[in-house]
Amino acid sequence: MSVVQTIRSAAATAIKELYKQDIPVDDIAINVTKPEFEGEYTIVVFTFTKFSRQKPEETGNTIGTYLAARFPELIAGFNVVKGFLNLSINNDYWVQYLQSNFNNRNVGHKPANGKKVMVEYSSPNTNKPLHLGHLRNNFLGYSIAEILKANGYEVVKANLVNDRGIHICKSMLAWQLFAHGDTPESTGIKGDHLVGDYYVKFETLLKEQAEPIIARVLENDFRDFSGADLERVEKLGALLHKPEIHADKEKSDKIHDEIKELARNKTEIMQQAKIMLQQWEAGNPEVRTLWSTMNGWVYQGFDVTYKRLGIDFDKIYYESETYLLGKDLVEDGLRKGVLFKKEDNSVWIDLTNDGLDQKLLLRGDGTSVYMTQDLGTARLKYDDYQMDLSIYVVADEQNYHFKVLKLILEKLQEPAAEGVFHLSYGMVELPHGRMKSREGTVVDADDMITEMVNTSAQHTKESGKLKDFSEDELQRLYEVIGLGAMKFFLLRVDPKKRMIFNPEESIDFHGFTGPFIQYSHARIKSILREAGVTDTSHLDTYRHNDSLLPLEKSLIMLNEQFGEVLEDAQKEMSPSVIANYAFKLAQEFNSFYAEKVDGKYTYSIVNAESEEKKNLRLQIITHTVHTIRRSMELLGIEVPERM
RNA sequence: GGACCGGUAGCUCAGCUGGAUAGAGCAGCUGCCUUCUAAGCAGCAGGCCAUUGGUUCGAAUCCAAUCCGGUUCACCA
Incomplete structure (x- = not known):
């Protein structure tokens, strides 16, 4: 259980004992304590005054006293400022947490929850290459799939290719x-x-x-x-x-x-x-042959791009094989009386009671429309996998479509209905507005990748490091950094917000960026090499004679929060939660790394003031390197050993 | 016109299940490389959180109205 959850349940116990009140654990508001106050976590006690019938300060003191007495292994001390009960967590608690978790390579992972989810993403048309908008879709889909896996889901990544x-x-x-x-x-x-x-x-x-x-x-x-x-x-x-x-x-x-x-x-x-x-x-043979030939060319091209991007799929559906589906659902719907026919024989569903319009499902001539296909495909997917959740990563211009799709499936009593979830994301726009293929303002994905990789090569050369790298190693590194910058740029923003990309300014490599985090990772790796620590090295137990220094403690705390962050990212369906966290962690590490007093590093690792401190710090940075790596993996971004 | 989404620093964004003096990055300005990687660190400056009203001990966060921007409401996909 996370520290925050532990505090919550302790507080719930306190409130039950002190005030005879049962309150839901999640109703207890816990914040990270503001730096100007003593303590690590803060319970907001205003809401408890209703039944404590004391002033906020007294309530805070009463609860604080109780917690310190009852849970001494957790709470080392407290102070109350207005209605805020600031808790100091016992150093031993942090150290114990660190020692049992620092070398867990799969930090934050939840055990299997027995649920299956399909993530459909990418879904390109086979008449033109991928562009910047597709990149956001691909990165989002891939990342969400990874986040779900880490949260215990069994995931099927699917791609529905629009090939006809x-x-x-x-x-x-x-x-x-x-x-x-x-x-x-x-x-x-x-x-x-x-x-x-x-x-x-x-x-x-x-x-x-x-x-x-x-x-x-x-x-x-x-x-x-x-x-x-x-x-x-x-x-x-x-x-x-x-x-x-x-x-x-x-x-x-x-x-x-x-x-x-x-x-x-x-x-x-x-x-x-x-x-x-x-x-x-x-089924004209000549046309079909041309069709499959040209689609074949497109797939060869896509494969190269997907491979370069590190994007993959477990299942590929082709629209040419699904576009006729859905008619049987329409038949079912007519039989059930959910759908109706008009004079011209077209079939409709009336959604006016749900605040929407009537929606056509079959034309008068019996041919189907997009919605019909999607209904059929939803059934097909469900028949194939019986998943609990079916995520469609599709731009927000189709919000209405998916609202209607889910509603119709519900009305048809399809078992697939419940799991339908539209992961809607905003369009990537240029400073002057949307990309328009007719106006030639589309930012091509392959061009974009090449440009990012070139930029990363330029930065790397300027840094003057890595003179011992072979040409292949360098090329590999440029890819990792260039793609890292691009992926991070597109994933760091909340999916539902539309985002503006300015090709003139391109994408930064400093600050809140992928390369910053990759760099922090490489820095830690460099220290570990210097200290001779490998994955299998045994680090001695830290005998915590000294108290933890501020940044030692805050790094342990941040690492400890990863599990909750991972859950949040899943609940919000947003990789940006992970991106923000990873940046914060890397930033904190860099402060830890660089702090100097009178020309001496405060947190020197290789030359630490004692063996205990050295071990402690090695454990801290080992944990940090795993958390950073995992965070970035969840975003589909690789982290280099050196850069 | 209806529905949905957004409006936070010059720019790009966090924060939004109500909590302390609203945070980052970029851009601007100061410092810091003989010492574990300067793609870094420390600092300065920058805000009527679109507007108005309401609920509350407390509102960027919740509610209502308004303004601005976007998407959508096809027998297109």
């Missing part, structure tokens, strides 16, 4: 038209980038072809349209000429966008892409 659809056909068509048979091998271009280049070509051509159509619409020439589209576009054209709309930029922009979308659909190239999609669905 109109966007894939766009790349395929453009390749057919312009590539003259080019392949990754013939061009030397990474497969996902090659395919992405043709996607861009398609979009360029599409834009070219759409322009004259848009121009005609704006001049009230609707010859490109017929049927329902004609009606719609005529209406939009008329709206646009109304002065009140013309004056409202937001509204007129919206109308322009819709006209643009309608026009894009009428282009020749778009028509061809749609035909190709139909051919794909019909």
